[in-house]
Amino acid sequence: MAKPGRLGVGIIGAGKVGAVLGAALRAAEHAVVGVSAVSEASRERAETLLPGVPVLEVQDIVERAELVLLAVPDDALPGLVDGLAKLGAWQPGQLVAHTSGRFGVGVLHPVRAAGAVPLALHPAMTFTGMSLDLTRLLDCTFGVTADAAMLPIAQALVVEMGAEPVAIAEADRTLYHAALAHGSNHLVTLVAQSSQLLREVGVEQPERMLGPLLRATLENALASGESALTGPVARGDVGTVEAHAQALREYDGGGHGDVLAAYLAMARATARRAEARGLLKADQLEGLNQALGSKED
Secondary structure (H helix, E strand, O other), rough: OOOOOOEEEEEEEOHHHHHHHHHHHOOOOOOOEEEOOOOHHHHHHHHHHHOOOEEOOOOOOOOOOOOOOOOOHHHHHHHHHHHHHHHHOOOOOOEEOOOOOOOHHHHHHEEEEEEEEEEEEEEEOOOOOHHHHHHHHHHHHEEEEOOOHHHHHHHHHHHHHEEEEEEEEEHHHHHHHHHHHHHHHHHHHHHHHHHHHHOOOOOOOOOHHHHHHHHHHHHHHHHHHHHHHHHHHHOOHHHHHHHHHHHHHHHHHOOHHHHHHHHHHHHHHHHHHHOOOOOOOHHHHHHHHHOOOOOOO
């Protein structure tokens, strides 16, 4: 016998996010009534994470579902929502949630106009599309946006998936998403650049050298914030920073690569923040700025 309040869930987009969240909702005893999957990889993912769930056309899923989960790329979301509205697919009282970080519920205006309930449920996590993501959800936070009356519903869905909901105002969604992308995506770039340089100097397994350092740094930064800041910029070691910049300029072929540009940009930002925290004196900041050169480097 189903628990009270169990929903028929339709998943539009069996990508890494959609299939995993569908499986999480299924584990909470909601019934997944259909999933859309176009590519072979999506079909395999649906079979693995949502066994027995029929693969259906998008419009058929919307017709059957009490909760429609739109797990599609950000740029595809507005057109999908509008296209289904023009087909008269949205139903009064239906819950429609998307997983985009960038958008709140404004992008779901056609859903609201049809009498359905718009929700934004964005998991602040990177996904592999495999079952191990279900365990990772237990440590995950979702950025949730909904009308005030509907916010408890959005929050309850997130809690049922094992995660923690945090309310994000509609007007703040883009800045919220920029914060996550800046921290997560650019971290990957920084690690890749550091690994590249270490390989250049003969380190065959840079991940073994970087792993302990970066894990400790991340844990310290999360626990202590900018109090964890260390290194030559924070200490005002102008000579070291100047040597770094010169070595990277030579490595990058005169400054035409991305490694030097990233180092200079992050070093300038670090210097400004260190000065604001009182770690650097005015003359040290000036020396660092001179060592880092103009922004056109």
